[in-house]
Amino acid sequence: MTERDYETAVNTDEVAANEAPATAKAQTVPVVAVVLAAGFGTRFDPDNPKQLVSVGGKPIVCWSIEAFERCARVSDIVVVVNSKVREEVESLIDQQGYGKVRVVIDGGAERVDSTAAALDMLAAAGIPGNAKILIHDAVRPFVAQQAIDGSIDALDQFKAATVAYASTDTVLLTRDLGDLKVVKSVPDRPNTFRAQTPQSFRFATIRQAYDLASADPDFHPTDDTRVVVDYLPDVPVAIVSGAETNMKITTLEDIPTAERIAEQLEGFDPKEAARARMHALLAQAAGQMR
Numbered sequence: 001m002t003e004r005d006y007e008t009a010v011n012t013d014e015v016a017a018n019e020a021p022a023t024a025k026a027q028t029v030p031v032v033a034v035v036l037a038a039g040f041g042t043r044f045d046p047d048n049p050k051q052l053v054s055v056g057g058k059p060i061v062c063w064s065i066e067a068f069e070r071c072a073r074v075s076d077i078v079v080v081v082n083s084k085v086r087e088e089v090e091s092l093i094d095q096q097g098y099g100k101v102r103v104v105i106d107g108g109a110e111r112v113d114s115t116a117a118a119l120d121m122l123a124a125a126g127i128p129g130n131a132k133i134l135i136h137d138a139v140r141p142f143v144a145q146q147a148i149d150g151s152i153d154a155l156d157q158f159k160a161a162t163v164a165y166a167s168t169d170t171v172l173l174t175r176d177l178g179d180l181k182v183v184k185s186v187p188d189r190p191n192t193f194r195a196q197t198p199q200s201f202r203f204a205t206i207r208q209a210y211d212l213a214s215a216d217p218d219f220h221p222t223d224d225t226r227v228v229v230d231y232l233p234d235v236p237v238a239i240v241s242g243a244e245t246n247m248k249i250t251t252l253e254d255i256p257t258a259e260r261i262a263e264q265l266e267g268f269d270p271k272e273a274a275r276a277r278m279h280a281l282l283a284q285a286a287g288q289m290r
């Protein structure tokens with residue numbers, strides 16, 4: 001795989017025009033998707049990396065990469081891996097011919113370290129401060145195109161945004177009381193959302209937030225939004241509409257739900273269905289000619 005030359009301006013207008021003329025909005029800055037696949041899946045099965053598990057007949061990491069490959073407005077993809085999955089992820093990328101994947105890099109011990117590794121790589125590559133960076137969990141395979149588009153659009157107005165899904169349950173914030181948890185406060189339900197990904201940022205903003213956070217060794221955020229909220233409190237983070245289907249595969253129990261979603265998506269994809277019909281017709285015609 002060859003690394004993209006970030007010195008050269010990305011002509012994403014051209015990409016957009018070539019790939020989806022009817023719907024795509026032209027981009028004047030790079031739009032980089034960072035697909036985080038460097039986790040160890042301790043809650044799933046550490047001996048069976050969840051990012052490589054197949055749902056709907058396709059490895060989870062492939063679903064995620066394809067979501068960004070399919071979006072004409074995304075110019076580049078960076079995939080972050082660990083040593084356990086690197087070989088397999090690289091071979092999937094080569095087999096599937098994902099053309100926007102510029103580089104596969106090593107992540108770190110925690111999610112935040114994996115994001116930091118991607119940001120360091122992008123900085124070293126000279127990406128401009130106004131580039132749009134979309135950071136996505138590889139293990140959220142069913143991210144919708146509307147969520148990706150919404151994230152890119154949100155960055156025209158905001159420096160940071162996260163896909164999130166309104167909570168249908170009332171959320172309880174707790175504190176410790178001895179060995180027990182007790183309720184500290186109950187936020188109004190309409191103000192509570194479940195964080196999803198992609199979480200998106202102008203490059204200079206997320207870089208600055210991470211630079212500030214790096215001075216604090218006790219900071220272990222589980223997502224990138226928190227890095228901005230805690231370290232750049234004056235920067236509003238916009239909410240982009242997520243969906244129940246943008247689930248995170250966390251434990252083995254999530255697989256049946258994921259299979260159901262995959263089946264629905266595959267079953268109702270009109271393009272996929274048209275392709276399958278065409279293949280069947282071609283195979284039939286080839287059979288008749290023999």
Ligand SMILES: Nc1ccn([C@@H]2O[C@H](COP(=O)(O)OP(=O)(O)OP(=O)(O)O)[C@@H](O)[C@H]2O)c(=O)n1
Pocket residue numbers: 036037038039040041042043044051080107108109110111112113114136137138139140248249250
């Ligand atoms: N050091 C890490 C940890 C997580 N991730 C990625 O961040 C996403 C969300 O993480 P999570 O589901 O919590 O995955 P794991 O860390 O793999 O799982 P666990 O917490 O159960 O070990 C996943 O796509 C995962 O691969 C990562 O790139 N690097």
Ligand SMILES: C[C@](O)(CO)[C@H](O)COP(=O)(O)O
Pocket residue numbers: 111137194195196197222223224248250
């Ligand atoms: C980023 C995230 O997916 C938002 O919901 C999540 O925080 C990832 O890690 P977690 O450790 O499973 O919360």
